[in-house]
Amino acid sequence: MNCLTTAWAAHANELRGWFRHHVDSTAVADDLLQELFLKALRQGQRFCDVQNARAWLFEVARNLLADQLRLARHLVELPEDLVAHIDEPDAVDALTACLPRVLSELSAPDREAITLCDLQGMGQAEYAQLKGLKLSAAKSRLQRARQRLHAHMSQVCQVQLNPLGQVEDFVPRPNAG
Numbered sequence: 001m002n003c004l005t006t007a008w009a010a011h012a013n014e015l016r017g018w019f020r021h022h023v024d025s026t027a028v029a030d031d032l033l034q035e036l037f038l039k040a041l042r043q044g045q046r047f048c049d050v051q052n053a054r055a056w057l058f059e060v061a062r063n064l065l066a067d068q069l070r071l072a073r074h075l076v077e078l079p080e081d082l083v084a085h086i087d088e089p090d091a092v093d094a095l096t097a098c099l100p101r102v103l104s105e106l107s108a109p110d111r112e113a114i115t116l117c118d119l120q121g122m123g124q125a126e127y128a129q130l131k132g133l134k135l136s137a138a139k140s141r142l143q144r145a146r147q148r149l150h151a152h153m154s155q156v157c158q159v160q161l162n163p164l165g166q167v168e169d170f171v172p173r174p175n176a177g
Contacts, residue, residue: 011053
């Protein structure tokens with residue numbers, strides 16, 4: 001038996017129980033357990049060099065669970081009988097119409113970062129490569145640009161948020177003329 005087989009035989013049942021305790025579905029728990037095994041298998045000889053195989057397996061299991069929960073949070077199914085009530089459907093359109101003007105008033109680097117990444121869908125890694133930046137620097141630049149856009153839009157359009165952070169009211173910005 002190699003080191004992975006030995007470690008897996010010793011800890012697989014405990015890991016399965018841990019996954020099942022943290023997710024609602026046995027099938028999801030089993031999928032996560034399988035993904036964990038594949039990650040360990042991909043380590044090859046490096047797995048055998050790990051001092052504490054159980055600790056390594058649980059660390060990777062926690063990361064897999066975090067990824068799964070993050071994904072599940074974005075994929076909440078809504079009931080079919082859910083009816084959306086929008087009091088002012090034109091309000092969203094009017095606020096969206098305010099965006100190009102406010103965006104045009106930002107600095108060129110901020111405008112470019114938001115336009116490329118948020119409006120045109122360029123990935124942050126691709127943006128970093130395009131601008132000759134490290135990924136962390138590109139992420140920081142985009143985050144700061146978003147914060148400045150938010151602050152400027154809140155100021156000039158007088159956006160008011162409710163306690164949940166949703167737009168409650170704003171003053172439409174007149175077009176430049």
